[in-house]
Amino acid sequence: MTAFYIIISLTAVIMLILFIPADCIIEFACNNESSRGAVVIKYLFMKFTIFPTEKKLEKAAGEVEKDAEREEPSEDKKDVWGLIKFGKTVYSELKKDILRIIKHFFRYTICVKELNISSHFGTGDPMYTGIAAGAANAAVYNAVSVIDRHMTLDKWKVSMMPDFDNACFEAGVYLKIRTRVASVLWLGIMAAVLLIRIKRINRRMNRNG
Numbered sequence: 001m002t003a004f005y006i007i008i009s010l011t012a013v014i015m016l017i018l019f020i021p022a023d024c025i026i027e028f029a030c031n032n033e034s035s036r037g038a039v040v041i042k043y044l045f046m047k048f049t050i051f052p053t054e055k056k057l058e059k060a061a062g063e064v065e066k067d068a069e070r071e072e073p074s075e076d077k078k079d080v081w082g083l084i085k086f087g088k089t090v091y092s093e094l095k096k097d098i099l100r101i102i103k104h105f106f107r108y109t110i111c112v113k114e115l116n117i118s119s120h121f122g123t124g125d126p127m128y129t130g131i132a133a134g135a136a137n138a139a140v141y142n143a144v145s146v147i148d149r150h151m152t153l154d155k156w157k158v159s160m161m162p163d164f165d166n167a168c169f170e171a172g173v174y175l176k177i178r179t180r181v182a183s184v185l186w187l188g189i190m191a192a193v194l195l196i197r198i199k200r201i202n203r204r205m206n207r208n209g
Helices: 002-019 054-070 080-109 126-150 181-208
Strands: 021-031 035-043 046-049 111-123 153-162 167-180
Touching: 002 181, 080 181, 111 126, 126 153, 167 181
Parallel strands: 111 153
Antiparallel strands: 021 035, 021 167, 035 046, 111 167
């Protein structure tokens, strides 16, 4: 009887871990002078920052520039036509599986709990600012409608403020995504099966030349 209770307790703990929601918070802001961003994952009582802060971003950018100075240019030896042919073959044979994974990801794996988009911009010319405001509003609201149609969008807010007098630019995005470990694991299993089939196609094409 004790073993039965232990098994039930372990099963309950595993199910709790698998189905407790995990949140991913993505923040990005930029203006005329600088930009900053952060990606934070919250699960249970744990919090992980997986994207560097502004200071780390500046340091990383400096290191990339130094590496680019040291790195010598090299020629691309990839067979572009072979990659295109391989991509067409994979898509034609695995189209349904690819679309099923994409659908599962957007409809069942992630849920957008909160989306905030803000912007304050101006070109210095009222006419061009009006044109830019119309294009920006159309693009942003269409994107929000697509997200709302294909995913679960609980809360959203858009604030687009054109400045018809001054030339300026400032924008920010706050995105809170929720998922569950069970959904991510199932998506990973589907992706692994798809990857195995892609490798089989690759071996077959290599044999046939």
